Amino acid sequence: MAVLKVEAEPGEVGFDPDRLARIDTHFQRYVDDGRLAGWSIALARRGRLAHVSHYGRRDLETGLPVDGDTLWRIYSMTKPVTSVAALMLYERGALELTDPVSRYIPSFADLRVYQAGSALKPATVPAVEPVRIWHLLTHTAGLTYGFHHAHPVDEMYRAKGFEFAAPRGMDLAAACDAWAALPLLFQPGAEWNYSVATDVLGRVVEVASGQSLDEFFAEHIFGPLDMTETGFAVPPEDLDRLAALYTPNPTGGLIRNTSLGEAITRPPSMLSGGGGLVSTLHDYHRFTQMLAGGGQLNGERLLGTRTLRYATRNHLPGNADLDAFGRPISAESAFAGIGFGLGFSVVVDELAGKVLTSPGEFAWGGLASTSFYVDPVEDLTVVFMTQLLPSSTYPIRPQLRALVAQAVVD
Incomplete structure (x- = not known):
């Protein structure tokens, strides 16, 4: 199994290390006061991994800690993978x-x-x-x-x-x-x-x-990107690595959600391109590095630069944001100032949402409060993993953006 290792000192890529430490301090409080069981964060800039941290437990009942080989249900963070697959077929002329x-x-x-x-x-x-x-x-x-x-x-x-x-x-x-x-x-x-x-x-x-979705992912995305721990089910020998799934207890603390949480422990009858994958911090970091790299990583090109640039523009009519064009429902993104591309949310007005971000940032998240984003202006990627349903419980995503942005000082 592959575990992420830091590749650059924070100062080498424009981070203030003391300010960077605020990220961990802030989210440690989420665990210490019982709001989250545990979490992992990976932060890269200019293609170099500058910060990796883990805190808390992947399973409160067994006491097992969160570490680099913890498996996480990524739910709707499956969607960008499926979207990339469709765009790859578009580039091959297999669909329009x-x-x-x-x-x-x-x-x-x-x-x-x-x-x-x-x-x-x-x-x-x-x-x-x-x-x-x-x-x-x-x-x-x-x-x-x-x-x-x-x-x-x-x-x-x-x-x-x-x-x-x-x-x-x-x-x-x-x-x-x-x-x-x-x-x-x-x-x-x-x-x-x-x-x-x-x-x-x-x-x-x-x-x-002409391939099943799991076969296409494995051959054309996961294999080339060395995402060897990502799939539609956790095999029996890896179940101890799987983070438990929790929901808030109205009286305080967390309740283990076994009904939804155990679904990933058996091969699904329906391969869900919208929410079916389990992954690791390492693997999804690799996926974000491919996106930040214009469609390629370490010589393996999945998408052309123009295709990815096109996909991460706002495709909503009239450059509208989700606040104006979307139904008022729960989704894995804020609505104000956020448009939508071909599989990703896209920041179209960085002032509207009152969150410290950049124009053109593209992102998505998952039902269990996981999230990622790619900021092309600051040339950075962020992946946050945890397992709390629903993702709207706490303002983790805007807080994460503010804490990362305040640590960039060059």
């Missing part, structure tokens, strides 16, 4: 961003759009244009999640067994057919709504490539 999804998943032809009514008796109208690949990449397809609890269509997803996962025994192809049979929230391209779109995109990757 404007292709109708029905070219790869026939059930996505002749979709209906919710107009009024209840989950039991919805009134629908025909979609005026097809859902296209770029709609999936930008979450503008009109799909949703059952766990939003914000709309009758969300309720319809839950009634079919889709809340945080698919019904047991259902594979990805069948799940896509089930979603296609439900109404869209809105006409394709009309709004932004966080959704199963990236799971559907994962199925497109399978059909366009």
